[in-house]
Amino acid sequence: MPEKELDRAVQGEYKLGFEIDIEQDTVPPGLDEETIRFISRKKEEPEWMTQLRLKALRRWKSMEEPRWGHLYYEPIDYQSISYFSAPKKGPESLDEVDPKILEAYDKLGIPLEEQKQLAGVKVAVDAVVDSVSVKTTYSEELKKHGIIFCSISEAIRDYPELIKKYMFSVVPMNDNFFAALNSAVFTDGTFVYIPKGVRCPMELSTYFRINALNTGQFERTLIVADEGSYVSYNEGCSAPMRDENQLHAAVVELVALKDAEIKYSTIQNWYPGDEEGKGGIYNFVTKRGICEENAKISWTQVETGSSITWKYPSCILKGDNSVGEFYSVAVTTLAQQADTGTKMIHLGKNTSSTIISKGISAMKGQNIYRGLVKIGANATGARNYSECDSLLIGDRCGAHTFPYLESKDAHGQVEHEATTTKISDEQLFYLRQRGIGEEDAVSMIVHGFCKEVFSQLPMEYAVEAKALLNLTLEGSVG
Amino acid sequence: MSAIMKIENLHATIGGKEILKGLNLDLEEGKVHAIMGPNGAGKSTLSKAIVGHYDVKITDGDIIYKGESIVDMEPEERALEGIFLSFQNPVEIPGVNNAYFLRTAVNAKRVHEGKEELNAAQFLRLMKELVNELGMKTEMINRSLNEGFSGGEKKRNEILQMMMLQPELIILDEIDSGLDIDALRAVSEGINKMKDGKRSFLVITHYSRILDYIQPDYIHVLKDGAIVKTAGAELVAELEEKGYAALEEA
16 A cells, blocks of 8 residues: 555544643743752642652762663753643632633543533542642542542642652662652652552542643652552543653552552553654653552553653562553554563562553554563462564554563463564455445554453543544544 | 446556456346456456455556446445455454454445444344354354454355345455365355346356356356456356367367
């Protein structure tokens, strides 16, 4: 098929690129101790938190930006970024949330008025615009179950014992360059605590929106599932279309105590930039979870946005019989680059992990799978299954797979399969000969390729993910 | 008689090499036309040219279908206008559910014809009925399209699609290759059921075996890129006996 037609079919359209027209309070660009104190003051944080941030800043200053990713971009000037921006109006109750923000979230398909939600499908939402959480829904109802669902800023003020115990416990502040930066300047994000034996009665979600110009978003999420509890959490995100690159460096920590289960799903749709690689979000994210005995953490991600993605949601399988899963669809089109994958660290006995990674590249997109399976000396009976498939659409894109294996236990069972397929002309033609239009045919083949991952998403998010994939890969019809 | 398709002085190349060299052929409405010929004569190229396959470049001549030239039409437009090709080697499409695919195709055609789309229940009832009729396993409905199907299952699946889509011109490219006798019978019964006096068939085959099951009205012999002989069904026996080489002297 001619390259031009394929491009038209896959260049999509970014429909969430609007700007919310609100008054914002933005700190001037630059990063030093004073910036940190400013953020801490704005958030009315206790002194111990300020001190932790300052410690992280000192660590960060002594670290170097990692360059091992298969990614090409101009050096980031960390002094030209503004590290705090918030809508001016205070968000104390829903009535006080700026109507323009409510409208914007409606436009994104995320109603913040509880009664607007469909009957029967309750999803609690924490809405974050730039550096602050503007609204958390259903907090009261969840409280009845003993569940804490609030912004991380509130949690630092209201639940200091939990924060002191678990924050930095999975991703230490000096874990890596971007995690250290986040530890110093993190602005908002979500905190979830599920008490012992409680099964969270609804889906929890956070929707992140970058709005302000020249501002980075540095959110921090911490989810603690106490013994025998269960929670399914989802995050989504978007940003306005701008010609400048914007930095997003988040940290997510998951703690699954004995017999607990956390399902964490991401639909990442940051602005991807244009065909020449101009604009778009630089997405450098550290996500990691720790599993105690019999616990399970399952990461599912659908990555369609950002100009650069650097992200490896990982599991430390510390407890015996614990389970880690990673299901990923990463799409790179236009000039997007993604270096993504996972780390499964097997420490406990009879731990098992599954990795299913699907990379789709179109136009000039570059898709890299990078994964590590590490089996410790005491992890007898550890098992891993990895499957990494790449689908290429057209001739100018690329896919690379870097699987690493470190095994200290000779009996560990590790299986790895990798395939790269080009979307075949013969498949497209077959569908078209049955009367299915070219764009629908491409989308049908791509959806088929992603099926194993989509089936892991909660139903309403699976629908969203499929729609998003269509939008990303197809020119809008009609 | 009225022709559903007229192929006029068709010249076509594949990868720069001329395969069809001035082919003329009229297909009559409601009739079964068989194209026979030795390997490399251009049989598959002819079927590809009719459905608009990307391998084939038409350099001269025309294909008129229902009174209009189709050589510039997209493959999906030709399909929606009623041209169906049963592929010689149907391609596998992993993860695409067979029923979902076929429902999309059936509804695309219905929308094109200004009819209402079939809902999932209506569609499945129809599909299950035909699946049983063709002696296919019910589980085939929810398998991935052609993935891991045996040769016979793939061909039955092609016939299933044909019966669901109700096309007007049906091209069967080596439909009998790789079929055991039971599959051949089921497939032929499906095809014979589709004969209604209006629908036309173009049966492309190297061997005459299939023609014992589907009675052709006309036999065309394709050799070196052109039709060299046209006759009634009696030609089959002659070809069986003497082979294609004998036509040289004829």
